[in-house]
Amino acid sequence: MNANDAFKRERAMEWTAERIGRMTAQEIKQLRDNAERLNEPQIVDLCTAALVGQRRSALQSRRSGAPLTRARRLLARTKAFEARGVTLHDPRSWGGVRKADGAVVLAMWADAIVSADGSCRYLLWAPNVDGARPWSDLPPGRERLAHCKSAMEAGKAEGLLVHGQALEGRLPEEKAHAVHGVDAEVVLTFKVEQVGDEYWAVWGKKSSS
Numbered sequence: 001m002n003a004n005d006a007f008k009r010e011r012a013m014e015w016t017a018e019r020i021g022r023m024t025a026q027e028i029k030q031l032r033d034n035a036e037r038l039n040e041p042q043i044v045d046l047c048t049a050a051l052v053g054q055r056r057s058a059l060q061s062r063r064s065g066a067p068l069t070r071a072r073r074l075l076a077r078t079k080a081f082e083a084r085g086v087t088l089h090d091p092r093s094w095g096g097v098r099k100a101d102g103a104v105v106l107a108m109w110a111d112a113i114v115s116a117d118g119s120c121r122y123l124l125w126a127p128n129v130d131g132a133r134p135w136s137d138l139p140p141g142r143e144r145l146a147h148c149k150s151a152m153e154a155g156k157a158e159g160l161l162v163h164g165q166a167l168e169g170r171l172p173e174e175k176a177h178a179v180h181g182v183d184a185e186v187v188l189t190f191k192v193e194q195v196g197d198e199y200w201a202v203w204g205k206k207s208s209s
Contacts, residue, residue, distance in 0.1 A: 148199035
């Protein structure tokens with residue numbers, strides 16, 4: 001390791017999830033932009049996780065009756081994909097491939113993200129065992145499985161966060177009580193890992209290399 005690498009690692013260690021969580025959204029975005037420019041992926045992941053947490057808190061406040069002042073930044077799923085250069089083949093699709101570079105872009109239900117110690121996981125697809133996940137056998141579900149396999153081959157994918165209220169006993173991808181829209185400001189970069197017959201999006205400091 002050269003001196004420059006050691007210096008960058010020391011700088012990255014100064015930024016913890018707790019410290020970033022105390023910053024404003026604008027400050028976090030600026031830090032993330034700087035981290036991307038300096039090729040410091042750990043800080044980028046921490047910033048993205050913090051933005052996700054702030055957006056989730058804002059939406060929870062909205063559901064409790066408090067106004068969501070930035071609701072105008074939520075887009076319809078189709079429009080959000082178009083903004084990333086992806087045209088959905090079916091209005092029910094939760095993913096697509098960008099023609100410009102072949103990148104896989106997937107929508108994910110924000111409240112279903114599992115986070116711990118700065119790392120995040122999201123179940124993208126699992127088989128329909130005993131009728132528990134009928135969506136997996138529908139055309140959008142089969143398309144999601146194909147996208148997961150393509151993303152594994154590519155080594156990474158992009159994620160868009162869908163916010164809303166889930167319907168008990170149903171996957172949000174199939175049917176939700178309410179869909180508020182897709183966050184226009186947060187785009188995740190993650191790896192897809194296969195665990196048994198399941199496919200998971202993984203990002204943050206504990207994602208495998």
